[in-house]
Amino acid sequence: MIPWFTYSRPNSLKDAVKQLSVPGTRLHAGGTDLLGCLRDGVVAADKLVSISHLAELRGITRTGNGSVRIGALTTLTEIAEHPYIMEHYAALSEGASSAASPQLRNQGTIGGNISQRPRCWYFRGDFHCLRKGGEACYAVAGENQFHCIVGGQSCFIVHPSDTAPALIALEARVRITGPQGTRTLPLESFFVGPQKDFTRENVLDAGDILTEILLPAPAANHRSSYRKVRARGAWDFALAGVALSVRFSNGIVQLARIVLSGVAPVPWRVREAEKIVTGKEIDDETASQAAAACVKDAVPLAKNEYKLHLVRGVVEEALLAMKQA
Amino acid sequence: MEKEKIDAAQESSPGITRRGFLQTVGIGTLEIAVVGAVAPAVQAETRQRGNLVPLTLKVNGQRHELHVEPRWTLLYVLREKLELTGTKPGCDRGECGACTVLIDDRPRYSCLTLALEADGHEITTVEGLMHGEQLGPVQEAFVQEDGFQCGFCTPGQVVAAEGLLRHTANPDIGEIRTGMSGNLCRCGAYGHIFKAVQRAAILRK
Amino acid sequence: MRTDSVNYMGESPPETQGQAGTLTPWEETTVVGKPLPRVDAYERVSGSAVYTQDIVLPGMLYGAILRCPHAHAKVKHVDTGKAAKMPGVHGIITDSTPGANIPWYHGAKGAMSRLFDPHCRHEGEEVAAVAAESPHQAWDAAKAITVEYERLPFVTDIEDAMNSGAPPVHEGGNRDGDSSVYQRGDTAKGFAEADVVLEETYRTSFEIHTPMETHASVAQWDGNRLTVWDSTQGVFAVQSSLAESLGLPLSSVRVACHYMGGGFGSKLDLSKHTVIAALLARMAARPVKVTLTREESFLCVGNRPANIIKLKAGVKKDGTLTALELTNLGSGGAYPASSSVGYLVRDLYLCPNVHVDETNVFINAGTARAMRAPGFPQCAWALEQTMDALAEKIGVDPVEFRVNIIPTVSQVRNNMPFTSTGLKRCLLEGAKAFRWKEARERPRQDGPIRRGVGVAAGMWGWEGETVSTAIVKLFADGSVNLNIGASDIGTGTKTVMAMVVAEELGVPLEKIQIEYADTGTTSYAPGSGGSQTVVANAPAVRKGAVEVRNQLLELAADELKRPVGELVLKDGAIQTTAEPIKKVPISDLQILQRRQMIVGVGYRDRGPEGKVALPFVAQFAEVEVNIRTGETKVVRFLAAHDSGRALNSLTFENQVFGGIAMGIGFATTEQRILDSRQTGKMVNANWHDYKIPTAMDVPVDQTCISIDPHDKECNNTGAKGLGEPATIPAAAAIANAVYHATGVRLKQAPITPMQMLSLLAQQQEGGNR
């Protein structure tokens, strides 16, 4: 059962920011992640501020120059089914459609998906772990088969979002409005790893509202994809996954972005792998080299060494599929 | 641009029972896609702890005036306050689908929806698919194909199928599986559920 | 609770002397066997079916149970002061509440704890309970109870628990009694005679039943009489245990279960929450509903034990088995509960020399309960993979290999003959329909996606309890009321029982009303589980219907002044078979109009004399393994079942598909995970981290074949059980298919991408790809 809270649903962004600046308040978008966290006692809230009536945060719009703005309240379904996104930002539509379940995609918002809390079972469960203010990360010596193989320190979560890696691969920027005004930053710098601060996953501070996501205009000869591997056929987070965004010229890779899911506390961009494929054709060898580079720095925990094989396998598969596409 | 978009959003949102989910409106050089029904604006109000707050819900075409705790989910209110016990609780945490209802024609989990978030929307439960004492076509299809065993997941499956078919009238088997992938059936009646959805697509016409 | 309702390993209880049964199975049927929709389908799809969780009584309160959060702890102090003052709270009970100190029994071992035992031997043991006006208030109050625990060292790993220094779950150590040993012939001699001997250790994981409707009970007192609506598979088992717990005569405890949302064995026995509901209701003098949360359902209402199974098998080049030796170490959790698996090794295949040695060990985790074919899928996992490996070693096709070692007698029952065995036909006809040969001989591909097919066989080993009574009442207008004690847990019990009545009395299904599963109003039936529901009830129902018919014909003979032998009941009318031909609708019979009702009582027939009736199965799976990512997809499945006569081919098929789905869960995703090295707590007590199959995990291409051996002896319907066999070999068939696809033997269930990738990597290092 969810503990008591009060509820408010402001009609303006300004009012929402103001209300959310008060300690003890939490932002409610679609609520699919937040209500679960409240129910399990992962977070506490005196008051929920629902932004669901801020119409300006909703919808997908295309500007004259072809770039796209996605309001933070746009649902995953709306993104997954949007013809323009499907055509030009396939990685995003694939990421959105591979997340959770149809019902959750009908309700869960893109802003919420990027800002959702980790799915580590110690964090979600009845364990007083480091990220919740406890003494230690239980994953270190515990059941760590789903935890990170790279980027962990003190805490070993993986970032749960399937859309975030795709958006980073697609060079998305996010706009945030808070008590101090509005700022725009690359999504890549939105996420915060445990080295920096193990109590948070992103830069959002009290009163901050992520309002929109901006995607650059699609380039010619550009392709993108998101491939996710999970233990169950649906309704399951990634064991590992890879978002690719590649610009080709006559079959040669001009520019590549390779971002992994399920391996690190933040969506994990692998610049070295990107370098390997850039300037070359994708073939068995480049794919395999790039795949190997993806796990070069990985240090598995006791129970997740399989992720080394998995990441290599899925990156290889995705790169070769992109070549064939 | 910002302003125009908002206007377009409001214009295209009569509020409820709107099937056309995605609308694309061209304005000059801008192409604007407006998605989702926007509920009528309500007065912003801060609600105090300890008090019940008023709420109007429209369920199966009927308006209900209620007072609720902010933490009450739509599932709880449907079952315990409106006595619509067709909608089932299987997990209360978005992991089974037994609580599936339609909100503006789209399947959603009522266990992860605050009742307060549902105002201004059209809610359809399994009871709302009946025509008096007569089964609706999706329900009839589930009967004919034996698309269930214990039946506890069934209202959720039926409503999810209804939602799928409202959106995709002639789904192929891949679309059926994906569309039904948010509803667990521990009895494992999936094989018959697939057939029931196929038959439902025919019966609905 | 005191009786082990599914003592599938033991002998059947003695046959009661019912009516002398001379009915033999129908030669031809008009209703039975047809693919008919269920008689209660309307309620289930319309939302009008009232399940236990849906019940609301006037003045009803809601209960919530506070549970121990530790794997092993002693409750030192419980403070309910704050909770008692919270809004809406009407009662709190703990171990110190008068009347709550109720002993709790565990099978033959007797009482090993009590309702709120301060010694909590696993996470989720009951510590206190609250009744309040709303579920929210009840939970708020439960959370406000403060408990002081003394945490104790714990052990949750099966092998660790066997170590001499392991923390004891009970005084006297962690072994649950001596190992149980079965022996026939001389295995040493058998292995010496073998051309090939294989030995391997297989491991399975703890599974949790998680029926869609969590356990729930509603308790209401009227003075000293208690009525409980319970989501249960067996109202009579709950009634007797509950009466015993509360010290009441059976007549003061009424237990009813109408619509119920699945059980799979977890709802055969009385659970603590039911007693708690009754105590809270008595304390508050208001009806109380206790509904377990999904999370609770993972901790305290049973599981399928994990097993470590060492299996050694010897075979001659000609395909005869010479010896089988199985050693099983399993755990039924913190209290005595069977983790035995040995049956299939002893009885499925002809083998003169068999040795089985099974040890059950206590750990600090929830107690096991029978889960769909308890022990059998685990054993099939080991045995059927071993059979596959043996066939490969001696160069025989796995179907052919099995076909040649099928017994016609039950070797564990001193070679008592089976009434029928369709296993050979299951294998052969199944293989043909599956296009086995063709798929098997497809060359192994080299690409990243590998396809393979596998087969596994099985049988169920328990005939069921043989006691049940059915009452059939014929109304004056020719319609019928059928009264049976069995729960319909989703298997279509009501439907097939009505079909049996319809077959005998010629009444359409719409004119049959069914009253069931209520100790206050229905006749006795054993729990619906262990594939005994049809076998135990349908013969009694048939007898009851025949009784009605006989009485009706006799009355009609009087009235029509014709000999009984010249009268038949057809299409709702009495018809004469000799001239002058006459046809009198039942409702026109004067005598029936005066009496208004004819009642027929049917007792379950004797079990077959000197024979044993058991169902058999062969299942075929096709899988696709992505060797880059370790993903395994089941793409095709065929099940060939000898369950005797299929009483309703539609619900029969559904049941089989359901068993396959559960087998897919066993094979690929389901596993309870405990934080064994730190806290002993379950980390995946929810339906997201404990993964049961979704619509994407079961193949679209599924086929069910019913092999009917026309068994004349099993009982008067010709039907054998189905629920258990449907899931027994499914996982093993998948494992064999994965081996065929990749050359990797999956010793451990489930086959997750994690395991698959590690094994594929080892295979590659070994260079034997």
Ligand SMILES: Cc1cc2nc3c(=O)[nH]c(=O)nc-3n(C[C@H](O)[C@H](O)[C@H](O)COP(=O)(O)OP(=O)(O)OC[C@H]3O[C@@H](n4cnc5c(N)ncnc54)[C@H](O)[C@@H]3O)c2cc1C
């Ligand atoms: C059973 C289950 C399975 C799932 N499986 C997957 C999966 O496979 N892949 C995947 O990617 N996701 C998965 N999800 C997560 C799901 O996609 C997210 O819950 C959803 O996208 C969150 O959106 P929401 O609008 O409901 O967020 P909310 O629950 O409303 O919010 C989530 C968090 O983000 C904050 N937040 C939300 N919006 C904003 C904003 N605009 N500005 C600032 N902060 C904000 C909230 O305060 C809250 O902390 C799963 C969820 C569940 C329950």
Ligand code: FES
């Ligand atoms: S009850 Fe809502 S998804 Fe399970």
Ligand code: FES
């Ligand atoms: S019919 Fe029982 S869970 Fe689906």
